[in-house]
Amino acid sequence: MSAEERRESVILAAIAEFARGGYDGTSTEAIAKRVGVSQPYLFRLFPSKQAMFLAASDRCLADTRKVFAEAGDGLDGEEVLQAMAAAYQRLIVDDPDKLLMQMQTYAAVAAAEAAGDHEFGESARAGWLRMWDEIHLALGADVGETTTFLAYGMLINTLASLGFPSDHRVWAGFYPSARPTV
Known part of the structure; x- marks a missing residue:
């Protein structure tokens, strides 16, 4: 495997590990083990745990933006909203x-x-701004539609994270296509 392929496998492993353990609860040892490399090799690919986390976070947002772009490609109006x-x-x-x-x-x-480290925030805000801009354009540059779409998305994140089943009353009023199927 090339260094670039290893780097890619580290990002995917980091997403899986950080998703479950968070930043503080995830060891670089666990990421290295998932990839099948040594910790020293891991740090040849990424200078720090923070760099791995930022790469995983950036990838997650990029993948989400790609899903939205592919879903809305060639559609407009209500169709693009429902597809996304x-x-x-x-x-x-x-x-x-x-x-x-x-x-x-x-x-x-x-x-x-809260601890005065703004690098995480700067990276996450930049990724979110790219997502906002892309969704905004896909929804016809309507600020209200963009805001509503992203607000529903954050509520969906919360409800899904809390494990509410799709038939629970808290899902009432969602776009039918936005209700989870599990």
């Missing part, structure tokens, strides 16, 4: 690590910001 909502629902059901990694990113940003 359904695609996001599939993403978090089919790959729950993406949702968990998002939630761990928010927790890590809050903790780091």
Whole structure:
């Protein structure tokens, strides 16, 4: 495997490990073990645990943006909204690590910001701004639609993270395609 392929496998392993353990609860040893490399090799690919976390967080947001872009490609109006909502629902059901990694990113940003470290926040905000811009354009540059879509998405994140089943009353009023199927 090339160094770039190893780096890619470290990012995927980091998403899985950080999604479950968070920043503080995940060891670089666990990431190295999942990839099948030594810790020293891991640190040849990434200079620090923080760099691994930021790469995992950035990848998670990039993958989410890609899901939205592919779902909305060639559509407009209500169709793009429904397609993106359904695609996001599939993403978090089919790959729950993406949702968990998002939630761990928010927790890590809050903790780091409180401690005076702004690198996590700067990276996460930049990724979110790219996502906002792309969703905003896909939804016809309507601020209200973009805000509503992302607000529903955050509520979906919360409800799914808390394990509410799709038939629970808290899901009432969602876009039908945004309700989880598990």
